[in-house]
Amino acid sequence: MTQHDRLLIIDFGSQVTQLIARRLRELKVYCEIHPYQNVTDAFLAEFSPRAVIFSGGPCSVFDEGAPMPPRSVFDLGVPILGICYGQQAMMQMLGGKVERGHKTAEFGRAYVVPKDGKLDLLNGWFEDEREQVWMSHGDHVSEIAPGFEVYGTSPNAPFAITADPSRHFYAVQFHPEVHHTPNGRKLYENFIRIAGFTGDWTMGAYREDAIAKIREQVGDKRVICGLSGGVDSSVAAVLIHEAIGDQLTCVFVDHGLLRLNEADEVVSMFRDHYNIPLIHADESKLFLGELEGQSDPETKRKIIGRLFIDVFQKHANEIEGAEFLAQGTLYPDVIESVSFSGGPSVTIKSHHNVGGLPEKMGLKLVEPLRELFKDEVRALGRELGLPEKFIGRHPFPGPGLAIRCPGEITRDKLDILRQADAVYIDQIRKHGLYDEIWQAFVAILPVRTVGVMGDGRTYDYACALRAVTSVDGMTADYYPFSHDFLGETATRIINEVKGINRVTYDITSKPPGTIEWE
Numbered sequence: 001m002t003q004h005d006r007l008l009i010i011d012f013g014s015q016v017t018q019l020i021a022r023r024l025r026e027l028k029v030y031c032e033i034h035p036y037q038n039v040t041d042a043f044l045a046e047f048s049p050r051a052v053i054f055s056g057g058p059c060s061v062f063d064e065g066a067p068m069p070p071r072s073v074f075d076l077g078v079p080i081l082g083i084c085y086g087q088q089a090m091m092q093m094l095g096g097k098v099e100r101g102h103k104t105a106e107f108g109r110a111y112v113v114p115k116d117g118k119l120d121l122l123n124g125w126f127e128d129e130r131e132q133v134w135m136s137h138g139d140h141v142s143e144i145a146p147g148f149e150v151y152g153t154s155p156n157a158p159f160a161i162t163a164d165p166s167r168h169f170y171a172v173q174f175h176p177e178v179h180h181t182p183n184g185r186k187l188y189e190n191f192i193r194i195a196g197f198t199g200d201w202t203m204g205a206y207r208e209d210a211i212a213k214i215r216e217q218v219g220d221k222r223v224i225c226g227l228s229g230g231v232d233s234s235v236a237a238v239l240i241h242e243a244i245g246d247q248l249t250c251v252f253v254d255h256g257l258l259r260l261n262e263a264d265e266v267v268s269m270f271r272d273h274y275n276i277p278l279i280h281a282d283e284s285k286l287f288l289g290e291l292e293g294q295s296d297p298e299t300k301r302k303i304i305g306r307l308f309i310d311v312f313q314k315h316a317n318e319i320e321g322a323e324f325l326a327q328g329t330l331y332p333d334v335i336e337s338v339s340f341s342g343g344p345s346v347t348i349k350s351h352h353n354v355g356g357l358p359e360k361m362g363l364k365l366v367e368p369l370r371e372l373f374k375d376e377v378r379a380l381g382r383e384l385g386l387p388e389k390f391i392g393r394h395p396f397p398g399p400g401l402a403i404r405c406p407g408e409i410t411r412d413k414l415d416i417l418r419q420a421d422a423v424y425i426d427q428i429r430k431h432g433l434y435d436e437i438w439q440a441f442v443a444i445l446p447v448r449t450v451g452v453m454g455d456g457r458t459y460d461y462a463c464a465l466r467a468v469t470s471v472d473g474m475t476a477d478y479y480p481f482s483h484d485f486l487g488e489t490a491t492r493i494i495n496e497v498k499g500i501n502r503v504t505y506d507i508t509s510k511p512p513g514t515i516e517w518e
């Protein structure tokens with residue numbers, strides 16, 4: 001059990017609860033997320049938090065059996081911050097009122113302006129008169145609880161920021177944890193300062209802890225690690241190698257859904273940089289065969305997830321004493337499939353790392369990055385001394401090009417997609433934009449359009465370019481390429497890639513879109 005001061009996040013099922021933990025870890029605060037069902041009076045007494053945060057959530061306080069924290073949380077005498085649904089739950093329990101939303105529902109950007117009165121939580125806020133915040137609520141508070149005052153309002157949320165400073169209870173309608181509340185970090189900084197945290201939780205501490213945990217879990221058994229060449233699996237492999245040395249064997253599965261020349265690059269890159277045994281499994285026939293005729297996104301993901309596990313098991317059987325399968329599963333993979341620790345959030349996508357796992361697989365999982373966000377994985381990679389070349393790579397999803405080929409997957413479409421993607425990334429690199437972008441790729445659309453080239457008619461595929469900025473993959477904005485760049489890229493793709501005659505640019509943010517197309 002950790003010696004650090006602890007902050008408790010009570011999870012009501014928000015898609016972004018993990019980001020609260022993320023923000024707190026940036027501030028070097030040790031915190032744990034627990035679904036509200038597990039937080040009982042006895043749990044609170046045992047956990048003994050220095051502060052508590054109520055997350056947002058998809059429920060309404062009007063729902064039957066609406067999730068609530070135990071009343072005793074308000075008697076702990078520690079600071080409490082309620083966010084979105086957490087704010088509404090807090091208000092209702094302390095004697096305020098909540099109203100059903102409909103007309104006042106708010107999703108996306110909003111601006112909060114201050115009300116009279118100074119609040120310690122708001123140090124460093126409102127220097128520019130108003131603050132941009134990210135709202136995502138249906139219901140809203142209509143009457144604040146006794147003892148509370150209003151410190152900030154937005155057009156659709158008159159009680160955007162409320163507090164009872166004497167008890168250090170704070171409640172906000174927006175999400176300070178997301179990237180699109182640019183000054184949200186300040187609120188957390190103030191909150192933990194008020195609670196008296198010293199900031200003693202670091203990536204170095206995480207590394208030591210993770211290594212000790214891997215050694216304890218694995219003992220003298222062998223581990224196989226699914227290596228994709230991406231940041232996550234590379235960091236996982238190096239971390240596990242540091243923990244257990246040559247008890248680790250890496251397996252690189254080529255599912256036929258990789259980008260141009262990727263398989264060769266990954267294998268040679270890994271062999272150049274590491275001294276870890278690597279099996280190169282070319283299983284493209286198997287994967288593409290089973291995917292034939294499938295067009296439903298969840299079915300595709302589940303097939304790929306299942307085959308990955310089968311292939312690993314096959315190779316594991318050849319490695320004597322292999323009992324563990326290591327994966328670079330991250331927090332976002334976990335949150336969007338099931339909520340942390342079985343909490344109540346809604347399924348958006350089955351990520352291949354966790355979706356489709358057979359009930360009774362013969363291997364136990366080692367997932368040392370399961371609690372980290374992408375940028376934390378990069379920080380851990382640097383801590384472990386990985387070359388910048390690995391660390392700077394854009395994320396590439398486990399199901400690969402399958403989820404960039406909406407509808408049915410054919411070899412033909414995959415080949416066209418690979419060529420187009422290579423041209424696009426080449427353009428981005430040539431213009432010096434690669435490192436500014438979180439992720440960029442082409443999706444080939446399941447639609448053909450009419451064009452004219454030379455004197456002839458064409459009837460070829462349309463494709464969409466995607467490029468987003470993000471810090472953690474949980475929220476994202478489209479990248480604002482210049483029209484010149486887009487025009488030049490479209491021309492190059494259409495001229496250089498046979499099979500594409502129309503190029504579009506995807507300008508959807510996340511939410512409401514997701515980064516990948518499926």
Ligand code: XMP
Pocket residue numbers: 332333336349350351352353395396397398399439473474510513514515516517518
């Ligand atoms: P979405 O599309 O959900 O993607 O906004 C968020 C981030 O996750 C990546 N992604 C995956 N990564 N297995 C992975 O390892 C998956 O099944 C998977 N699906 C999406 C995506 O590329 C983006 O970086």
